[in-house]
Amino acid sequence: MFDLQRARAAFPGLQSESVFFDAAGGSQLLGAALDAQALYARTSFVQLGASYPASCLAAERVAAGRAAMAELVGAGAASELVFGSSTTQLLANLALSAAFALAPGDEVVVTDIDHESNIGAWRRMAALRGATVRTWAIDRASVESGGAALSLDALDALLTPRTRIVAVTHCSNIFGALMPIAAIAERVHAAGARLVVDGVAYAPHRLVDVRACGADAYVFSTYKVYGPHLAVLWVRPDWAAQLAPINHEVLGQALPYKLEPGGVQHELVACLPAVRDYLAGLSGLPASTEVRARLADAFEQIAAHEATLAQRTLDFLNGRKGVRVIGPTTADPRVRVPTLSFVVEGVRSPDVVAAVDPTGVCIRHGEFYAGRIISALGLRAQGGVVRASMAHYATLAEVDRLIAALDAALPR
Ligand SMILES: Cc1ncc(COP(=O)(O)O)c(C=O)c1O
Incomplete structure (x- = not known):
């Protein structure tokens, strides 16, 4: 209960x-997230990566934050997650990285029901590379009769062998309707394209399962999920391996660093175990349950x-x-x-x-x-x-x- x-x-x-x-x-x-932030600031507000004890403690706390988020979203490993200041920022970073693989004449599908962060980033990417943008338009009659806002038939008509990316929201931030992501993913993958899902309006209300939902990238903002002003992006490992780095060359080809230019706010990442623990604690199941x-x-x-x-x-x-x-x-x-x-x-x-x-x-x-x-x-x-x-x-x-x-x- x-x-x-x-x-x-x-x-x-x-x-x-x-x-x-x-x-x-x-x-x-x-409150527990606020306390975790204060604890981090009071006792480990130092640079990560050094060998002195406070730095090791800071690194441990940040690693615990990343691991907590991996559990919260069902990622295979914490290294599949990228953090950033906002969903808008993370999608802009992902689009910049994905742009390197886009060729003129490739196609990108965006909706007109998404928040602008999951539209503008892809439109700019397409403009940069001479790609074509196709709009998956809202089914107005259906919305007006209380139905689904996006029709799968309309998506089918947009997908072609040149489609590279489809960007869609998991839930409307205007009217709260849930989108059939699994059915969308099936179609997008059959066309050989990647699916980018904006989970911002979904994650506060339903358990995110990034691997099961079918997305190739999934993003949301933690400040809408009871936590600090941060956002998190999961990228399916096979796509992550293909994405171009947008950070210092010395940081290499792996996630998270290649998609985390500027780094993250460590004291905010350190709050994330509090979010996981609070949500798990709402369950009536014994604390020993997974x-x-x-x-x-x-x-x-x-x-x-x-x-x-x-x-x-x-x-x-x-x-x-x-x-x-x-x-x-x-x-x-x-x-x-x-x-x-x-x-x-x-x-x-x-x-x-x-x-x-x-x-x-x-x-x-x-x-x-x-x-x-x-x-x-x-x-x-x-x-x-x-x-x-x-x-x-x-x-x-x-x-x-x-x-x-x-x-x-x-x-x-
Ligand atoms: C559905 C949706 N996507 C993306 C965003 C952008 O999030 P952020 O403020 O973290 O950039 C919002 C913010 O309201 C949103 O509601």
Whole structure:
């Protein structure tokens, strides 16, 4: 049984009157992660790689952080992971590295539903190498009827023997719909191409399994997964071996260093065991059970609790005159995560949020760096969508505060 009070107690920021429903922008930070960062800074804030004891301790802590993340995402080894300051930065690095193998006339497929970080990097790479960009466009009719945003038939029509890379999100950061990554991976691999998956909107809500999902590269930001301002990129070893280094030559041909120019913030990597341990600790399974099994159990509980939050919110939104939910109108955890967007007839989205702000319920409006989808859905004049995005530590009482605030703010 999901222990919500225990979860909430782990986040110092939740000792607040505010209701944080901007989790898709960034989650709260675990107190234990903050403590780990302070411990690192107090007792091992030195350079790695020397033989003196403090340097060895620092190296050990960073290695433990890398190993914790490998466990959290199901990587085969910590050396399959690359860290960076953000997902945007890591995708830019990956695209720069992959550009060396791209020839004029090669093709790259990007969507128009992704966050710009997983579109712009590939568009720039293609422009640099004279490659062709093909857009996997949103299925507008399907979104408007609450269905899937991307059609597999449309992907089939885009794939050719020249396709080298397909970049797609695991989950929409606007409306929380889950994408069928396994089915996409099958098609992309049958075409001989590589699949790059943006897991930023997925990883806070479901257990990531990089090897099983079919991606060739998988990336997300840890500051949305209860940890510090960092991001992590996994690359399938056979692709990693082919990628060109973008770091000092002396650092060689292997991950992580060849894709980690500038290095990483060591004190932040040192926080990551706290994130793994917190999530595994949400499981009801005995502490002696293998970590991945405890993580899987914990995320099942997270998904079930989050579905109750989404259900109550959607019951209100779906039933309110003049409100249109964007994307799935169901709370089914097989279909969506609790990242909920809507528009209100006759009221611009910034005005909805301005009316909610004084109540202490933190939501926001806009395009969330996914402007292409906002344009494709014709929502620009509306000021984008209103987005209420929840994490597993939210309560139904907080959802009721959101509903009361919206009830007062929206026209009847
Ligand atoms: C789906 C998605 N992808 C990528 C990003 C970019 O992440 P970062 O801020 O780490 O660059 C975001 C940020 O909101 C996002 O929601």
